[in-house]
Structures are given as C-alpha cells and as structure tokens.
Amino acid sequence: MKDSAEAEYRKAFRRIVEGKAVRVEKGSKPTLANIAREVGRDPSALKKSRYPTFVAEVEAYVESCGSVLEPRDRSLSTQLASARAENKALRQRCAILTDERDAAQSKVLNLQMSLVEKAHLLEGFEGPSNVASFDQRVRQKFLQRDRYEE
The missing domain is CATH 1.20.5 (Single alpha-helices involved in coiled-coils or other helix-helix interfaces)
Incomplete structure (x- = not known):
C-alpha cells in the first residue's frame, strides 16, 4: 500500500506543478501539505520518515524553482x-x-x-651630464671613417 500511496502523491505533485490541481488552488506551491491535500489526505500524512525519496525530490524541485513558483499578477x-x-x-x-x-x-x-x-x-634640476652619449660617439666614429675613405 505504500507504493500506491506514494504513486498518488507523485501524481498529485505532477498535477500541482503542471497547474492542473483538483483540490487545491491552481498555481499553488508544491509544498508537502498541498500535495497531501491534493490527494485528499491530512497534511500531516506526508512525512519525510515515510517517503524519504519522494520528499527529497519535492524539496529539490522547490529549491531549484525558488522564486519562479511565487504567484504573479499577469495583468x-x-x-x-x-x-x-x-x-x-x-x-x-x-x-x-x-x-x-x-x-x-x-x-x-x-x-x-x-x-x-x-x-x-626634474628636468630643471638635471645638470649637464659628464657621461658622453653613446650616440654622439658612434656618429663621430662614422664621420671620421667617411673622411678617411674619401
């Protein structure tokens, strides 16, 4: 009989989720109490100790849907x-x-x-450098070579 009761609860859960509930308001949240009412039983009849897998599935569904299950005014x-x-x-x-x-x-x-x-x-504080610029030295060498080749 446990299997048939759980099957009824599953059918009621499916009807509530699809919005085709018979005994509870359409669009109501799929809580354990609403599922039991949809089956036509006392809300305290659907306990976690009796149907642990089904209750876990319902809780997971409600948690995953979250705010989507809140009733909305569609006007x-x-x-x-x-x-x-x-x-x-x-x-x-x-x-x-x-x-x-x-x-x-x-x-x-x-x-x-x-x-x-x-x-x-900083540019104003820099004095003249006593280090010869590499570029100037290279240019002087090339100029001297060019003069010797002529």
Missing part, C-alpha cells in the same frame, strides 16, 4: 508598472556608475598631470 498594467520600476532602477544604477567612472577618470587625469609636472621639475 498588463502590473507588468508595465513592474517594467517601468525596473527600468527606473537600471537608469539610477547607470547614473551612479557613470558618476563613479567620471570620478575615477578625473583622479587618473589629475595623477597624470602631477606626473608631468614632476617630470618638468
């Missing part, structure tokens, strides 16, 4: 209001991110400007 005006509210929140988030980006870019530009200023200050 067009409600959907439009929800979409407007979401768009408004997205616009506000976009404005906040734009402000953050602009502030960060301003900081970067200020740092670059201070680096340029510091580089100009």
Whole structure:
C-alpha cells in the first residue's frame, strides 16, 4: 500500500506543478501539505520518515524553482508598472556608475598631470651630464671613417 500511496502523491505533485490541481488552488506551491491535500489526505500524512525519496525530490524541485513558483499578477498594467520600476532602477544604477567612472577618470587625469609636472621639475634640476652619449660617439666614429675613405 505504500507504493500506491506514494504513486498518488507523485501524481498529485505532477498535477500541482503542471497547474492542473483538483483540490487545491491552481498555481499553488508544491509544498508537502498541498500535495497531501491534493490527494485528499491530512497534511500531516506526508512525512519525510515515510517517503524519504519522494520528499527529497519535492524539496529539490522547490529549491531549484525558488522564486519562479511565487504567484504573479499577469495583468498588463502590473507588468508595465513592474517594467517601468525596473527600468527606473537600471537608469539610477547607470547614473551612479557613470558618476563613479567620471570620478575615477578625473583622479587618473589629475595623477597624470602631477606626473608631468614632476617630470618638468626634474628636468630643471638635471645638470649637464659628464657621461658622453653613446650616440654622439658612434656618429663621430662614422664621420671620421667617411673622411678617411674619401
């Protein structure tokens, strides 16, 4: 009889999930109490100790679906209001991110400007170098060779 009771519970669970419930409201959540009511039994009859695999399957389904199982108002005006509210929140988030980006870019530009200023200050402190430039020495050697070849 356990198998037939579990089979009834499974059929009731399937009906609730598909929205074809007979004894409970259509669109109700597939909780253990609702499944027992759909079968026509007391809600306390469906226990985890009696049907551990079935109860685990129901809990996994409810957990995986999460907010999808919440009843929603399908009216067009409600959907439009929800979409407007979401768009408004997205616009506000976009404005906040734009402000953050602009502030960060301003900081970067200020740092670059201070680096340029510091580089100009360093150029003023540099005195004439007593190390001969490698490039100048190479040019002098090539100029001397060209003169000798002529």
